[in-house]
Each structure stands twice: as structure tokens, then as C-alpha cells.
Amino acid sequence: MNDMPDLNRKPLTVKQYLLVSSMLFGLFFGAGNLIFPIHLGQLAGAHWGLATLGFLVTAVVLPLLSVLAISVTHSEGVYDIGKPLGSAFALVFMILIHATIGPLFGTPRTATIPFSVGVQPLLPSNLGQIGLFVFSLLFFGTAFLVSYKESNIMSSVGKVLNPLFLVLLFSVFALGFLSPMGQAASQKVTAAYQSDSFFNGFLQGYNTMDALAGLAFGVTVVTAVRQLGKTSRKSNARVTAKAGVLATAMIGVIYVGLIWLGSTTLGHYKVSADGGVAFNQLVTHYLGGVGHALLATLLTVTCLTTAVGLVAAFAQDFHKHFSKVSYRQWLGFMCVASFLTANFGLEKIILWSTPMLMFLYPFAMVLILLSVFSPLFKRDSVVYAFVVVFTSVPALLDMVAAFPPVVSQSAFGKALVGFQQSVLPFASLGMDWVVPALAGAVLGLGIHFLKPVFARQSAVNTGR
The missing domain is CATH 1.20.1740.10 (Amino acid/polyamine transporter I)
Structure with missing residues (x-):
């Protein structure tokens, strides 16, 4: 607009x-x-x-x-x-x-x-x-x-x-x-x-x-x-x-x-x-x-x-x-x-x-921050995609862990929570989405800022 x-x-x-x-x-x-x-x-x-x-x-x-x-x-x-x-x-x-x-x-x-x-x-x-x-x-x-x-x-x-x-x-x-x-x-x-x-x-x-x-x-x-x-x-x-x-x-x-x-x-x-x-x-x-x-x-x-x-x-x-x-x-x-x-x-x-808030809030937080800083990368969908995809797995795991015992203490729930606690940093604090989101941001921003370089290199190769 x-x-x-x-x-x-x-x-x-x-x-x-x-x-x-x-x-x-x-x-x-x-x-x-x-x-x-x-x-x-x-x-x-x-x-x-x-x-x-x-x-x-x-x-x-x-x-x-x-x-x-x-x-x-x-x-x-x-x-x-x-x-x-x-x-x-x-x-x-x-x-x-x-x-x-x-x-x-x-x-x-x-x-x-x-x-x-x-x-x-x-x-x-x-x-x-x-x-x-x-x-x-x-x-x-x-x-x-x-x-x-x-x-x-x-x-x-x-x-x-x-x-x-x-x-x-x-x-x-x-x-x-x-x-x-x-x-x-x-x-x-x-x-x-x-x-x-x-x-x-x-x-x-x-x-x-x-x-x-x-x-x-x-x-x-x-x-x-x-x-x-x-x-x-x-x-x-x-x-x-x-x-x-x-x-x-x-x-x-x-x-x-x-x-x-x-x-x-x-x-x-x-x-x-x-x-x-x-x-x-x-x-x-x-x-x-x-x-x-x-x-x-x-x-x-x-x-x-x-x-x-x-x-x-x-x-x-x-x-x-x-x-x-x-x-x-x-x-x-x-x-x-x-x-x-x-x-x-x-x-x-x-x-x-x-559970719904534990699932939605990581997405809301990353989308809010991406929107606030979007002028820096022109709202490039690539940046959004990497951050949101990387955030989705810990958000889902946080939702399962936050469910009442009928879900979180089931065999399925315990298996997922065990995986979450052993693999994702800060999972015990409910902040396990932070590192994946940052990794997604680094990759997305890297691709965004390197695209012009790749485009120029492609133009040079085509000119040859």
C-alpha cells in the first residue's frame, strides 16, 4: 500500500x-x-x-x-x-x-x-x-x-x-x-x-x-x-x-x-x-x-x-x-x-x-516483531516463512505439555514432552521457541540480503 x-x-x-x-x-x-x-x-x-x-x-x-x-x-x-x-x-x-x-x-x-x-x-x-x-x-x-x-x-x-x-x-x-x-x-x-x-x-x-x-x-x-x-x-x-x-x-x-x-x-x-x-x-x-x-x-x-x-x-x-x-x-x-x-x-x-495460548503466543510474538521490523526487509515472505516454520514445532510441543493431565500425562504426551525437554533449549521455562525462531530469522534474513547478490551473479553469467 x-x-x-x-x-x-x-x-x-x-x-x-x-x-x-x-x-x-x-x-x-x-x-x-x-x-x-x-x-x-x-x-x-x-x-x-x-x-x-x-x-x-x-x-x-x-x-x-x-x-x-x-x-x-x-x-x-x-x-x-x-x-x-x-x-x-x-x-x-x-x-x-x-x-x-x-x-x-x-x-x-x-x-x-x-x-x-x-x-x-x-x-x-x-x-x-x-x-x-x-x-x-x-x-x-x-x-x-x-x-x-x-x-x-x-x-x-x-x-x-x-x-x-x-x-x-x-x-x-x-x-x-x-x-x-x-x-x-x-x-x-x-x-x-x-x-x-x-x-x-x-x-x-x-x-x-x-x-x-x-x-x-x-x-x-x-x-x-x-x-x-x-x-x-x-x-x-x-x-x-x-x-x-x-x-x-x-x-x-x-x-x-x-x-x-x-x-x-x-x-x-x-x-x-x-x-x-x-x-x-x-x-x-x-x-x-x-x-x-x-x-x-x-x-x-x-x-x-x-x-x-x-x-x-x-x-x-x-x-x-x-x-x-x-x-x-x-x-x-x-x-x-x-x-x-x-x-x-x-x-x-x-x-x-x-494450551491454546502456549501454542498461539509464540506465533503472535514472532509475527508482531516481524511486522514492526518489516520495513528493514520489505516484508519479504521468505523471512516470515523461515521464522514461522521454525517456531511451529516448539509451539506445538508447548501446547501438548500445557494440556491437562488427561493429555499431557498420556503415553503420547509424555513421549512428546520428553523429546521437547531433551532436545530444545529453554523448554523447562516454556521458552523453547526462542532459539528456533532466531535461527529461522538468521536464515531468512540471510537469503533476503543475498538475493540481490545472486541476481547480479546470474545476470553476469547470462551475459557471458
Whole structure:
């Protein structure tokens, strides 16, 4: 695509930068961004600092790079990010990304998290499943109706309730700092975090799914910047980067606070099964029943606005590529599928999402980095092909190793994991894709830069 000059040559105002940053913050910050940092703090205990650094790489830096990847390549979405590898790969990659942040894992979490935090603690244990059924039915029914009418009510409400939610959240931070439940530096560290805190924090950042969401929603931010008159690639990327740094820095501050708070909860509570339970304990401890009810209500509404955005984006993107099915039919499918998945419960959704994330994230990371640096090698498909092919084997092995015991502990699973651990460097850290990806990059770039030499030599030989 040819570059075009800026329609607006004047620098953007502070207000305009804040507008773009606010949009980016709203796109990224959802329910999972609350519960996973708290749970990480509980798992890391006294080693919360190193775990936080690892978490920030995949939960803050990588999402920012994903938005920049969209901007630098002038992409219109996930499909275009994978296009250098051919339309078939691009389509499969798009489907996998949307399925993961959509009906399989991401969107169902928008219902299960507010339920587990706000509603389930109020119900008798024997009514938990029926309660989830009714709550998720109403939740996704509302999401469908709002998206069906293409109303902006939820986004307008979100502009009011999101700030209120953040005020309450920061009030919890203030109370946590003024009256901590315990000393983070002296809390117990779980076995996995005793020696590999950074890398485990790095892998926990996958759970936010924000790098994948950045690929899906990055075009929204890039388009908003274009509408402000910054239409050239260079200036669009610069504005997107500045606004992105501001938004992700705020998210990073919240993450640090949540992880620290999570570690201090070990002074009163045991490590929870998931972050939803930990968040409920934390809020109730500091704000009591009334504060808990208010925060849970606001969390439900903010999750609903996130769900509306997710189901609408899914329907729009799939209608674009599979136009025989209407937007509203895709919307209905998305809402029904998310409702069904939500009724498996938050714990099972997290359990089964981990293998898919272990598989997808290496591909997402290498494609994001290739896209950001693509001007250096003119988006040569050869470079992309070598890196992605070399990444595919460790990504598949990571997926198998991350499956629940029914798969990972089977004879087949043990054989593959044994091969992985014995052959691939850094496999025990979940980083076994790094060396193959680097090897693929070296080979691909070598071929790219040597092609002109081979072409000139061929021309000389032909001239003879």
C-alpha cells in the first residue's frame, strides 16, 4: 500500500493524545487484567518483583508492539498481519486469534469473572451452576441485543462507569498500602516461582490475551489516529506509539499494584484456585459487603462493555471474510457459543485456554516483531516463512505439555514432552521457541540480503 502524506500537519494536542490513550486503555483493560495479576502475586509471594517484570513484558510491552505492528504495516486487522505467508495461513491465523479471544476463552471470561467475584459468593454452593447459567444467559442476551441494534449505549455508559470503577480500584490500592494484610517480602513462594519467577511471570502474561487482542483491535486505534489527520505511516506509528506508551504505562502501574496486593493477601488467605476468588477476598476485606457489591456491579457493567466490543468485532471480521453469513447471524453464533463455554466455569476455561495460548503466543510474538521490523526487509515472505516454520514445532510441543493431565500425562504426551525437554533449549521455562525462531530469522534474513547478490551473479553469467 502506498504511503500518503498527513492531512493534518500540526502536532496533536494533549487532549487528542489522551483521547487515543483512553481508547487504547479501554480496549485492553478487561476482567482478566484484574484477576491474573492478583493470582500471580499469590503464586510468586516474596518473589513478586521478578515475576512482575516478566509479566509486564508479555502483558504490557507486547500488546503495545502489537498495535505498532498494525500501524507500521498499514494492516486492516489480524488477517493482514499473516498475509505475507499467504491468504490460507492468514485466514487460519485470524480464525484462531478470534476464536481464542472470542467464544472459546476470552469472551466467556467476561461473564464468568463478574459472576465468580460478585454473584457466586452470595449463593448457596448447590446453586452455583444454575446461578452461572442464568447470569450468563442474561449477560450474553444483553450483549447480543446491544450489538444487534448497533447501539452506543454501552460505550456511553462505559465512559461514566469505567472511571468510577478505577476510582474504587485505586481506593483498594490506597487501603492496601496504608493497611497491608502482610509484608510482601516475607510471604511464601510457590515451588514454580522459587527459581524461575521472571519466566513464570512472562508466561502468566499470556493469560491476559492482550497481545492477541492488540492484533484484533489495533486497527481501531490506528484508524482513530488517521481520523485525526495523521495518515502517513511514520507519523501514524509515532502518534500510536506515544498514545500506546501512555495507556500501557497506566495499565502497567495497575498491574504492579495488583501483583503486590496479591502477594500481601497471603498474610490472611491461602493461594486461591484462580484470581477471581482472590479478587473477591481482597475487595471484601477492605470494602466490606457494600463496597464489594458496588465494585461487583461496576465490574459486571465494564465486562459487559468489553463483551459487546468482542462480539461485535468477531461478527464484523467474520462477515467481512465469510460474507454469505450476515453480521447478525455471526453475532448470534458468537453469543450462543460464548454462553455455552461460560457454563463450564472460570476454572475450566482458564485450564483449557492455557494450551491454546502456549501454542498461539509464540506465533503472535514472532509475527508482531516481524511486522514492526518489516520495513528493514520489505516484508519479504521468505523471512516470515523461515521464522514461522521454525517456531511451529516448539509451539506445538508447548501446547501438548500445557494440556491437562488427561493429555499431557498420556503415553503420547509424555513421549512428546520428553523429546521437547531433551532436545530444545529453554523448554523447562516454556521458552523453547526462542532459539528456533532466531535461527529461522538468521536464515531468512540471510537469503533476503543475498538475493540481490545472486541476481547480479546470474545476470553476469547470462551475459557471458
